[in-house]
Amino acid sequence: MYFGFLGQSALYKHLRDLSHLAFPFNCFGCNAALDEDDLPICKECFDHFPRTYYWQQEENGVEKLFWGKIKFVRACSYLFFTKGGIVQDLMHQLKYNSKQEVGHLLGKYFAQDLSASWYSDIDVVVPVPLHASKLKSRGYNQCDSIVSSMAQVMEKSFHLNAVERIRANQSQTRKGRYERWVNVNELFSVSQPHFLAGKHVLLVDDVVTTGSTLEACANAILSLPNTTVSIATIACPSPV
Ligand SMILES: [Zn+2]
Incomplete structure:
Protein backbone atom coordinates (compact mmCIF):
# COMPACT_ATOMS: atom_id res chain seq x y z
CA MET A 1 0.00 0.00 0.00
CA TYR A 2 2.77 2.38 1.01
CA PHE A 3 4.70 1.90 -2.24
CA GLY A 4 1.49 2.24 -4.16
CA PHE A 5 0.84 5.65 -2.59
CA LEU A 6 4.39 6.77 -3.30
CA GLY A 7 4.00 5.66 -6.89
CA GLN A 8 0.80 7.60 -7.30
CA SER A 9 2.35 10.72 -5.80
CA ALA A 10 5.39 10.45 -8.09
CA LEU A 11 3.09 9.92 -11.05
CA TYR A 12 1.11 13.01 -10.09
CA LYS A 13 4.31 15.06 -9.82
CA HIS A 14 5.50 13.73 -13.15
CA LEU A 15 2.20 14.68 -14.79
CA ARG A 16 2.35 18.11 -13.22
CA ASP A 17 5.90 18.61 -14.48
CA LEU A 18 4.79 17.54 -17.93
CA SER A 19 1.90 19.98 -17.85
CA HIS A 20 4.38 22.71 -16.90
CA LEU A 21 6.47 21.80 -19.90
CA ALA A 22 3.41 22.22 -22.09
CA PHE A 23 2.28 25.38 -20.28
CA PRO A 24 5.36 26.74 -18.49
CA PHE A 25 4.38 28.50 -15.32
CA ASN A 26 6.51 31.57 -14.80
CA CYS A 27 6.46 34.42 -12.35
CA PHE A 28 4.56 37.42 -13.73
CA GLY A 29 7.13 39.69 -12.11
CA CYS A 30 10.58 38.25 -12.94
CA ASN A 31 9.69 35.40 -15.32
CA ALA A 32 11.47 32.84 -13.12
CA ALA A 33 10.05 29.33 -13.39
CA LEU A 34 7.80 28.59 -10.44
CA ASP A 35 7.89 25.37 -8.45
CA GLU A 36 4.54 25.87 -6.80
CA ASP A 37 1.48 26.53 -8.87
CA ASP A 38 -0.38 28.42 -6.18
CA LEU A 39 1.24 31.82 -6.71
CA PRO A 40 1.51 33.45 -10.14
CA ILE A 41 4.09 35.81 -8.64
CA CYS A 42 7.13 34.31 -6.90
CA LYS A 43 7.67 34.93 -3.22
CA GLU A 44 10.77 37.02 -3.91
CA CYS A 45 8.84 39.44 -6.16
CA PHE A 46 5.87 39.54 -3.79
CA ASP A 47 8.09 40.28 -0.78
CA HIS A 48 9.83 43.08 -2.70
CA PHE A 49 6.74 44.79 -4.04
CA PRO A 50 7.36 48.56 -3.67
CA ARG A 51 4.30 49.10 -1.46
CA THR A 52 3.42 52.74 -0.73
CA TYR A 53 1.71 52.08 2.63
CA TYR A 54 -0.27 55.25 1.74
CA TRP A 55 -3.40 53.64 3.20
CA GLN A 56 -1.77 54.08 6.59
CA GLN A 57 -1.05 57.78 5.99
CA GLU A 58 -3.47 60.67 5.90
CA GLU A 59 -2.27 63.45 3.60
CA ASN A 60 -0.36 60.95 1.48
CA GLY A 61 1.07 61.65 -1.99
CA VAL A 62 -2.08 60.54 -3.82
CA GLU A 63 -4.43 62.55 -1.59
CA LYS A 64 -2.30 65.64 -2.26
CA LEU A 65 -2.94 65.25 -6.02
CA PHE A 66 -6.63 65.90 -5.42
CA TRP A 67 -6.44 68.61 -2.78
CA GLY A 68 -8.44 71.68 -3.81
CA LYS A 69 -9.78 69.86 -6.89
CA ILE A 70 -12.41 67.39 -5.71
CA LYS A 71 -14.06 66.56 -2.42
CA PHE A 72 -13.00 63.02 -1.59
CA VAL A 73 -13.02 60.90 1.56
CA ARG A 74 -9.75 58.93 1.15
CA ALA A 75 -7.27 58.24 -1.64
CA CYS A 76 -4.28 55.92 -1.96
CA SER A 77 -2.25 53.71 -4.29
CA TYR A 78 -0.87 50.25 -3.63
CA LEU A 79 2.55 50.33 -5.32
CA PHE A 80 5.17 52.80 -6.50
CA PHE A 81 5.71 52.85 -10.24
CA THR A 82 9.30 53.20 -11.45
CA LYS A 83 10.51 53.15 -15.04
CA GLY A 84 11.75 49.68 -15.93
CA GLY A 85 10.66 48.26 -12.57
CA ILE A 86 8.43 45.30 -11.77
CA VAL A 87 5.31 47.45 -11.39
CA GLN A 88 5.72 48.95 -14.86
CA ASP A 89 6.12 45.46 -16.25
CA LEU A 90 3.04 44.12 -14.45
CA MET A 91 0.94 47.11 -15.54
CA HIS A 92 2.09 46.60 -19.12
CA GLN A 93 1.12 42.92 -19.05
CA LEU A 94 -2.30 43.82 -17.66
CA LYS A 95 -2.96 46.64 -20.09
CA TYR A 96 -1.47 45.45 -23.35
CA ASN A 97 -0.87 41.69 -23.12
CA SER A 98 -4.37 40.61 -22.06
CA LYS A 99 -3.03 39.33 -18.73
CA GLN A 100 -6.15 40.03 -16.71
CA GLU A 101 -4.90 37.54 -14.11
CA VAL A 102 -2.40 40.24 -13.13
CA GLY A 103 -5.27 42.62 -12.37
CA HIS A 104 -7.11 39.98 -10.35
CA LEU A 105 -3.98 39.21 -8.41
CA LEU A 106 -2.96 42.80 -7.67
CA GLY A 107 -6.54 43.71 -6.75
CA LYS A 108 -6.61 40.81 -4.31
CA TYR A 109 -3.23 41.65 -2.75
CA PHE A 110 -4.10 45.35 -2.51
CA ALA A 111 -7.40 44.70 -0.74
CA GLN A 112 -5.74 42.19 1.59
CA ASP A 113 -3.11 44.77 2.56
CA LEU A 114 -5.66 47.54 3.12
CA SER A 115 -6.86 47.49 6.69
CA ALA A 116 -10.59 46.77 6.95
CA SER A 117 -11.03 50.16 8.61
CA TRP A 118 -9.88 51.85 5.38
CA TYR A 119 -12.86 50.58 3.43
CA SER A 120 -15.43 49.72 6.10
CA ASP A 121 -17.80 52.50 4.99
CA ILE A 122 -17.41 51.94 1.23
CA ASP A 123 -20.69 50.85 -0.40
CA VAL A 124 -19.73 50.07 -3.97
CA VAL A 125 -16.56 49.72 -6.09
CA VAL A 126 -16.40 50.99 -9.70
CA PRO A 127 -13.64 51.23 -12.32
CA VAL A 128 -12.65 54.27 -14.38
CA PRO A 129 -14.33 53.20 -17.65
CA LEU A 130 -12.79 53.08 -21.10
CA HIS A 131 -14.42 54.74 -24.09
CA ALA A 132 -16.39 52.26 -26.23
CA SER A 171 -4.62 65.42 -27.05
CA GLN A 172 -4.58 68.38 -24.70
CA THR A 173 -1.20 69.82 -25.50
CA ARG A 174 -2.46 72.61 -27.77
CA LYS A 175 -5.44 73.61 -25.69
CA GLY A 176 -5.68 76.57 -23.36
CA ARG A 177 -6.28 76.06 -19.67
CA TYR A 178 -10.06 76.62 -19.83
CA GLU A 179 -10.50 74.42 -22.90
CA ARG A 180 -8.44 71.74 -21.19
CA TRP A 181 -10.70 71.85 -18.13
CA VAL A 182 -13.85 71.62 -20.26
CA ASN A 183 -12.28 68.84 -22.30
CA VAL A 184 -11.44 66.61 -19.33
CA ASN A 185 -14.65 67.37 -17.46
CA GLU A 186 -16.86 66.24 -20.30
CA LEU A 187 -15.29 62.80 -20.47
CA PHE A 188 -17.62 60.87 -18.17
CA SER A 189 -21.26 60.46 -17.30
CA VAL A 190 -23.05 58.20 -14.84
CA SER A 191 -25.15 55.88 -16.97
CA GLN A 192 -26.72 53.92 -14.10
CA PRO A 193 -27.16 56.49 -11.30
CA HIS A 194 -29.42 54.23 -9.20
CA PHE A 195 -26.38 52.05 -8.43
CA LEU A 196 -24.32 54.95 -7.06
CA ALA A 197 -26.60 57.74 -5.81
CA GLY A 198 -26.39 58.28 -2.06
CA LYS A 199 -23.49 55.80 -1.76
CA HIS A 200 -19.83 56.01 -0.79
CA VAL A 201 -18.18 54.98 -4.07
CA LEU A 202 -14.65 53.59 -4.31
CA LEU A 203 -13.34 54.65 -7.72
CA VAL A 204 -10.50 52.43 -9.00
CA ASP A 205 -7.90 52.97 -11.74
CA ASP A 206 -4.75 51.04 -12.62
CA VAL A 207 -2.33 53.98 -12.48
CA VAL A 208 -2.60 57.60 -11.31
CA THR A 209 -0.16 60.22 -12.62
CA THR A 210 -1.60 63.77 -12.77
CA GLY A 211 -4.98 62.65 -11.44
CA SER A 212 -6.95 64.62 -14.07
CA THR A 213 -8.82 61.57 -15.46
CA LEU A 214 -9.77 60.34 -11.98
CA GLU A 215 -10.79 63.88 -11.07
CA ALA A 216 -13.14 64.10 -14.07
CA CYS A 217 -14.61 60.67 -13.35
CA ALA A 218 -15.05 61.50 -9.65
CA ASN A 219 -16.80 64.75 -10.59
CA ALA A 220 -19.35 62.85 -12.66
CA ILE A 221 -20.09 60.60 -9.66
CA LEU A 222 -20.14 63.53 -7.24
CA SER A 223 -22.85 65.22 -9.33
CA LEU A 224 -25.25 62.61 -7.88
CA PRO A 225 -27.03 63.72 -4.68
CA ASN A 226 -25.54 62.70 -1.30
CA THR A 227 -22.76 60.73 -2.93
CA THR A 228 -19.16 60.54 -1.72
CA VAL A 229 -16.04 59.23 -3.41
CA SER A 230 -12.78 57.57 -2.37
CA ILE A 231 -10.01 56.71 -4.81
CA ALA A 232 -7.71 53.68 -5.06
CA THR A 233 -5.18 52.87 -7.78
CA ILE A 234 -2.72 50.02 -8.09
CA ALA A 235 0.22 52.27 -8.93
CA CYS A 236 1.40 55.85 -8.56
CA PRO A 237 4.74 57.52 -9.36
CA SER A 238 7.57 57.16 -6.83
CA PRO A 239 8.05 60.24 -4.70
CA VAL A 240 11.06 62.30 -5.82
ZN1 LIG B 1 9.39 36.77 -9.48
Whole structure:
Protein backbone atom coordinates (compact mmCIF):
# COMPACT_ATOMS: atom_id res chain seq x y z
CA MET A 1 0.00 0.00 0.00
CA TYR A 2 2.77 2.38 1.01
CA PHE A 3 4.70 1.90 -2.24
CA GLY A 4 1.49 2.24 -4.16
CA PHE A 5 0.84 5.65 -2.59
CA LEU A 6 4.39 6.77 -3.30
CA GLY A 7 4.00 5.66 -6.89
CA GLN A 8 0.80 7.60 -7.30
CA SER A 9 2.35 10.72 -5.80
CA ALA A 10 5.39 10.45 -8.09
CA LEU A 11 3.09 9.92 -11.05
CA TYR A 12 1.11 13.01 -10.09
CA LYS A 13 4.31 15.06 -9.82
CA HIS A 14 5.50 13.73 -13.15
CA LEU A 15 2.20 14.68 -14.79
CA ARG A 16 2.35 18.11 -13.22
CA ASP A 17 5.90 18.61 -14.48
CA LEU A 18 4.79 17.54 -17.93
CA SER A 19 1.90 19.98 -17.85
CA HIS A 20 4.38 22.71 -16.90
CA LEU A 21 6.47 21.80 -19.90
CA ALA A 22 3.41 22.22 -22.09
CA PHE A 23 2.28 25.38 -20.28
CA PRO A 24 5.36 26.74 -18.49
CA PHE A 25 4.38 28.50 -15.32
CA ASN A 26 6.51 31.57 -14.80
CA CYS A 27 6.46 34.42 -12.35
CA PHE A 28 4.56 37.42 -13.73
CA GLY A 29 7.13 39.69 -12.11
CA CYS A 30 10.58 38.25 -12.94
CA ASN A 31 9.69 35.40 -15.32
CA ALA A 32 11.47 32.84 -13.12
CA ALA A 33 10.05 29.33 -13.39
CA LEU A 34 7.80 28.59 -10.44
CA ASP A 35 7.89 25.37 -8.45
CA GLU A 36 4.54 25.87 -6.80
CA ASP A 37 1.48 26.53 -8.87
CA ASP A 38 -0.38 28.42 -6.18
CA LEU A 39 1.24 31.82 -6.71
CA PRO A 40 1.51 33.45 -10.14
CA ILE A 41 4.09 35.81 -8.64
CA CYS A 42 7.13 34.31 -6.90
CA LYS A 43 7.67 34.93 -3.22
CA GLU A 44 10.77 37.02 -3.91
CA CYS A 45 8.84 39.44 -6.16
CA PHE A 46 5.87 39.54 -3.79
CA ASP A 47 8.09 40.28 -0.78
CA HIS A 48 9.83 43.08 -2.70
CA PHE A 49 6.74 44.79 -4.04
CA PRO A 50 7.36 48.56 -3.67
CA ARG A 51 4.30 49.10 -1.46
CA THR A 52 3.42 52.74 -0.73
CA TYR A 53 1.71 52.08 2.63
CA TYR A 54 -0.27 55.25 1.74
CA TRP A 55 -3.40 53.64 3.20
CA GLN A 56 -1.77 54.08 6.59
CA GLN A 57 -1.05 57.78 5.99
CA GLU A 58 -3.47 60.67 5.90
CA GLU A 59 -2.27 63.45 3.60
CA ASN A 60 -0.36 60.95 1.48
CA GLY A 61 1.07 61.65 -1.99
CA VAL A 62 -2.08 60.54 -3.82
CA GLU A 63 -4.43 62.55 -1.59
CA LYS A 64 -2.30 65.64 -2.26
CA LEU A 65 -2.94 65.25 -6.02
CA PHE A 66 -6.63 65.90 -5.42
CA TRP A 67 -6.44 68.61 -2.78
CA GLY A 68 -8.44 71.68 -3.81
CA LYS A 69 -9.78 69.86 -6.89
CA ILE A 70 -12.41 67.39 -5.71
CA LYS A 71 -14.06 66.56 -2.42
CA PHE A 72 -13.00 63.02 -1.59
CA VAL A 73 -13.02 60.90 1.56
CA ARG A 74 -9.75 58.93 1.15
CA ALA A 75 -7.27 58.24 -1.64
CA CYS A 76 -4.28 55.92 -1.96
CA SER A 77 -2.25 53.71 -4.29
CA TYR A 78 -0.87 50.25 -3.63
CA LEU A 79 2.55 50.33 -5.32
CA PHE A 80 5.17 52.80 -6.50
CA PHE A 81 5.71 52.85 -10.24
CA THR A 82 9.30 53.20 -11.45
CA LYS A 83 10.51 53.15 -15.04
CA GLY A 84 11.75 49.68 -15.93
CA GLY A 85 10.66 48.26 -12.57
CA ILE A 86 8.43 45.30 -11.77
CA VAL A 87 5.31 47.45 -11.39
CA GLN A 88 5.72 48.95 -14.86
CA ASP A 89 6.12 45.46 -16.25
CA LEU A 90 3.04 44.12 -14.45
CA MET A 91 0.94 47.11 -15.54
CA HIS A 92 2.09 46.60 -19.12
CA GLN A 93 1.12 42.92 -19.05
CA LEU A 94 -2.30 43.82 -17.66
CA LYS A 95 -2.96 46.64 -20.09
CA TYR A 96 -1.47 45.45 -23.35
CA ASN A 97 -0.87 41.69 -23.12
CA SER A 98 -4.37 40.61 -22.06
CA LYS A 99 -3.03 39.33 -18.73
CA GLN A 100 -6.15 40.03 -16.71
CA GLU A 101 -4.90 37.54 -14.11
CA VAL A 102 -2.40 40.24 -13.13
CA GLY A 103 -5.27 42.62 -12.37
CA HIS A 104 -7.11 39.98 -10.35
CA LEU A 105 -3.98 39.21 -8.41
CA LEU A 106 -2.96 42.80 -7.67
CA GLY A 107 -6.54 43.71 -6.75
CA LYS A 108 -6.61 40.81 -4.31
CA TYR A 109 -3.23 41.65 -2.75
CA PHE A 110 -4.10 45.35 -2.51
CA ALA A 111 -7.40 44.70 -0.74
CA GLN A 112 -5.74 42.19 1.59
CA ASP A 113 -3.11 44.77 2.56
CA LEU A 114 -5.66 47.54 3.12
CA SER A 115 -6.86 47.49 6.69
CA ALA A 116 -10.59 46.77 6.95
CA SER A 117 -11.03 50.16 8.61
CA TRP A 118 -9.88 51.85 5.38
CA TYR A 119 -12.86 50.58 3.43
CA SER A 120 -15.43 49.72 6.10
CA ASP A 121 -17.80 52.50 4.99
CA ILE A 122 -17.41 51.94 1.23
CA ASP A 123 -20.69 50.85 -0.40
CA VAL A 124 -19.73 50.07 -3.97
CA VAL A 125 -16.56 49.72 -6.09
CA VAL A 126 -16.40 50.99 -9.70
CA PRO A 127 -13.64 51.23 -12.32
CA VAL A 128 -12.65 54.27 -14.38
CA PRO A 129 -14.33 53.20 -17.65
CA LEU A 130 -12.79 53.08 -21.10
CA HIS A 131 -14.42 54.74 -24.09
CA ALA A 132 -16.39 52.26 -26.23
CA SER A 133 -13.88 52.58 -29.10
CA LYS A 134 -10.94 51.77 -26.80
CA LEU A 135 -12.88 48.92 -25.20
CA LYS A 136 -13.52 47.48 -28.64
CA SER A 137 -9.88 47.68 -29.73
CA ARG A 138 -8.44 46.36 -26.44
CA GLY A 139 -11.25 43.90 -25.75
CA TYR A 140 -11.39 44.57 -22.00
CA ASN A 141 -11.05 47.32 -19.42
CA GLN A 142 -7.84 46.63 -17.47
CA CYS A 143 -9.51 48.01 -14.32
CA ASP A 144 -12.39 45.51 -14.29
CA SER A 145 -10.27 42.63 -12.97
CA ILE A 146 -8.81 44.87 -10.24
CA VAL A 147 -12.28 46.07 -9.20
CA SER A 148 -13.90 42.64 -9.06
CA SER A 149 -11.06 41.16 -6.97
CA MET A 150 -10.93 44.12 -4.58
CA ALA A 151 -14.71 44.01 -4.10
CA GLN A 152 -14.60 40.28 -3.45
CA VAL A 153 -11.95 40.60 -0.72
CA MET A 154 -13.71 43.63 0.80
CA GLU A 155 -17.12 41.89 0.54
CA LYS A 156 -18.59 44.92 -1.27
CA SER A 157 -20.71 45.16 -4.37
CA PHE A 158 -19.24 46.42 -7.62
CA HIS A 159 -20.58 47.76 -10.93
CA LEU A 160 -18.43 47.71 -14.04
CA ASN A 161 -20.77 49.80 -16.24
CA ALA A 162 -22.32 52.31 -13.85
CA VAL A 163 -20.10 55.10 -15.22
CA GLU A 164 -19.55 55.65 -18.93
CA ARG A 165 -16.78 57.38 -20.80
CA ILE A 166 -18.65 59.51 -23.29
CA ARG A 167 -15.66 60.82 -25.22
CA ALA A 168 -12.30 59.36 -26.05
CA ASN A 169 -9.51 61.42 -24.53
CA GLN A 170 -8.04 63.97 -26.90
CA SER A 171 -4.62 65.42 -27.05
CA GLN A 172 -4.58 68.38 -24.70
CA THR A 173 -1.20 69.82 -25.50
CA ARG A 174 -2.46 72.61 -27.77
CA LYS A 175 -5.44 73.61 -25.69
CA GLY A 176 -5.68 76.57 -23.36
CA ARG A 177 -6.28 76.06 -19.67
CA TYR A 178 -10.06 76.62 -19.83
CA GLU A 179 -10.50 74.42 -22.90
CA ARG A 180 -8.44 71.74 -21.19
CA TRP A 181 -10.70 71.85 -18.13
CA VAL A 182 -13.85 71.62 -20.26
CA ASN A 183 -12.28 68.84 -22.30
CA VAL A 184 -11.44 66.61 -19.33
CA ASN A 185 -14.65 67.37 -17.46
CA GLU A 186 -16.86 66.24 -20.30
CA LEU A 187 -15.29 62.80 -20.47
CA PHE A 188 -17.62 60.87 -18.17
CA SER A 189 -21.26 60.46 -17.30
CA VAL A 190 -23.05 58.20 -14.84
CA SER A 191 -25.15 55.88 -16.97
CA GLN A 192 -26.72 53.92 -14.10
CA PRO A 193 -27.16 56.49 -11.30
CA HIS A 194 -29.42 54.23 -9.20
CA PHE A 195 -26.38 52.05 -8.43
CA LEU A 196 -24.32 54.95 -7.06
CA ALA A 197 -26.60 57.74 -5.81
CA GLY A 198 -26.39 58.28 -2.06
CA LYS A 199 -23.49 55.80 -1.76
CA HIS A 200 -19.83 56.01 -0.79
CA VAL A 201 -18.18 54.98 -4.07
CA LEU A 202 -14.65 53.59 -4.31
CA LEU A 203 -13.34 54.65 -7.72
CA VAL A 204 -10.50 52.43 -9.00
CA ASP A 205 -7.90 52.97 -11.74
CA ASP A 206 -4.75 51.04 -12.62
CA VAL A 207 -2.33 53.98 -12.48
CA VAL A 208 -2.60 57.60 -11.31
CA THR A 209 -0.16 60.22 -12.62
CA THR A 210 -1.60 63.77 -12.77
CA GLY A 211 -4.98 62.65 -11.44
CA SER A 212 -6.95 64.62 -14.07
CA THR A 213 -8.82 61.57 -15.46
CA LEU A 214 -9.77 60.34 -11.98
CA GLU A 215 -10.79 63.88 -11.07
CA ALA A 216 -13.14 64.10 -14.07
CA CYS A 217 -14.61 60.67 -13.35
CA ALA A 218 -15.05 61.50 -9.65
CA ASN A 219 -16.80 64.75 -10.59
CA ALA A 220 -19.35 62.85 -12.66
CA ILE A 221 -20.09 60.60 -9.66
CA LEU A 222 -20.14 63.53 -7.24
CA SER A 223 -22.85 65.22 -9.33
CA LEU A 224 -25.25 62.61 -7.88
CA PRO A 225 -27.03 63.72 -4.68
CA ASN A 226 -25.54 62.70 -1.30
CA THR A 227 -22.76 60.73 -2.93
CA THR A 228 -19.16 60.54 -1.72
CA VAL A 229 -16.04 59.23 -3.41
CA SER A 230 -12.78 57.57 -2.37
CA ILE A 231 -10.01 56.71 -4.81
CA ALA A 232 -7.71 53.68 -5.06
CA THR A 233 -5.18 52.87 -7.78
CA ILE A 234 -2.72 50.02 -8.09
CA ALA A 235 0.22 52.27 -8.93
CA CYS A 236 1.40 55.85 -8.56
CA PRO A 237 4.74 57.52 -9.36
CA SER A 238 7.57 57.16 -6.83
CA PRO A 239 8.05 60.24 -4.70
CA VAL A 240 11.06 62.30 -5.82
ZN1 LIG B 1 9.39 36.77 -9.48
